[in-house]
Amino acid sequence: xxxxxxxxxxxxxxxxxxxxxxxxxxxxxxxxxxxxxxxxxxxxxxxxxxxxxxxxxxxxxxxxxxxxxxxxxxxxxxxxxxxxxxxxxxxxxxxxxxxxxxxxxxxxxxxxxxxxxxxxxxxxxxxxxxxxxxxxxxxxxxxxxxxxxxxxxxxxxxxxxxxxxxxxxxxxxxxxxxxxxxxxxxxxxxxxxxxxxxxxxxxxxxxxxxxxxxxxxxxxxxxxxxxxxxxxxxxxxxxxxxxxxxxxxxxxxxxxxxx
Numbered sequence: 001x002x003x004x005x006x007x008x009x010x011x012x013x014x015x016x017x018x019x020x021x022x023x024x025x026x027x028x029x030x031x032x033x034x035x036x037x038x039x040x041x042x043x044x045x046x047x048x049x050x051x052x053x054x055x056x057x058x059x060x061x062x063x064x065x066x067x068x069x070x071x072x073x074x075x076x077x078x079x080x081x082x083x084x085x086x087x088x089x090x091x092x093x094x095x096x097x098x099x100x101x102x103x104x105x106x107x108x109x110x111x112x113x114x115x116x117x118x119x120x121x122x123x124x125x126x127x128x129x130x131x132x133x134x135x136x137x138x139x140x141x142x143x144x145x146x147x148x149x150x151x152x153x154x155x156x157x158x159x160x161x162x163x164x165x166x167x168x169x170x171x172x173x174x175x176x177x178x179x180x181x182x183x184x185x186x187x188x189x190x191x192x193x194x195x196x197x198x199x200x201x202x203x204x205x206x207x208x209x210x211x212x213x214x215x216x217x218x219x220x221x222x223x224x225x226x227x228x229x230x231x232x233x234x235x236x237x238x239x240x241x242x243x244x245x246x247x248x249x250x251x252x253x254x255x256x257x258x259x
Contacts, residue, residue, distance in 0.1 A: 007184055022034055037135070050094070050095070050111075051071050051094075066170075068085060068175050072084070072085050072170055072172065073172065077095055078111075078112065079111055079113060080111075081101060081226070082097070082098050083099045083171055083172075084123070085097065085169070085170040086121060086167070086169055087167075087168040088165065089168075090164045090167075091144045091151035091152070092147065092150070093148075093151055093152070095120070095121045095140075095148070096120070097120075097121045098111060098121070098122045098123070099122060099124075100125065101125060102125055103124060106119055106120040106121075106122035107119045107141070118148055121138055122140070122147075123136060124203050126203045132235075134204045134211060135237070136169065136235070137200070137238045140241050141242070142242055149241035150241075152241050156183070161183060165173075165189075165226075166178060166255075167180065167237060167239075167253075176257050177257070178237045179252055179258055180184070180254070180255045180258055181222075181226050181230055181255060182218035182219050182253070183222055183226070183252075183254075184218065184223055184251075185219035185245070185249065186200075186250040187244075187246055187248045187249045188200070188248040188250065197217040199221075199240075199254070200250070201213070207234075212232060215254075218254045230256040234256045234257060234259075235256065235257040236257075237254070237255045240252045
């Protein structure tokens with residue numbers, strides 16, 4: 001009888017221990033979900049209508065200094081790594097663009113330098129802001145809430161492109177309009193792969209041949225013909241995000257500045 005009683009006590013202890021473990025797992029799960037929902041809603045709030053609370057002196061608006069340029073200057077007071085503002089009609093893409101000394105920081109931080117799963121839109125570290133480079137190469141995550149570059153995938157449909165052929169990009173120097181010349185799927189290629197289009201390496205052309213090769217490859221890769229091309233010297237803008245139909249997939253749009 002004593003053995004049975006001892007075994008019974010051991011079973012009861014195991015049951016209690018199992019119950020405690022289950023309760024702890026449940027509590028941790030609830031905390032995790034709560035933190036996830038909080039951060040998701042925070043990201044959405046932080047990245048929606050960023051310019052709404054920015055006030056400017058309208059008397060300073062001139063043909064050389066537009067309203068958007070003045071708002072950008074105010075936004076830069078919060079973070080001097082903000083280098084521009086990107087906007088595409090018909091999408092949720094209305095965000096500041098940042099540039100750090102690496103291409104990692106703004107993958108996980110917002111424009112206030114706070115930790116964020118959504119990250120920010122950011123310009124490739126190799127772009128020379130002072131002297132200029134051939135191609136504004138801008139990266140961004142996709143987000144199920146429609147944040148960052150999620151809406152870039154709308155351009156997979158030619159009908160959407162036909163209604164939204166341009167991109168607005170504002171810097172301290174100008175308010176510029178870019179017209180799209182190519183839309184394509186790609187991926188990050190292995191080093192061993194030859195004769196592939198690594199568009200994500202192109203920031204500055206060393207010569208006209210390199211520039212023309214990039215344009216030709218982009219046009220050849222495009223999923224539909226835009227009828228637009230570019231000539232050596234035209235300022236380019238490339239937007240790049242992840243695409244999940246293949247391993248390390250990418251989706252990219254190349255545009256040129258309208259003179």
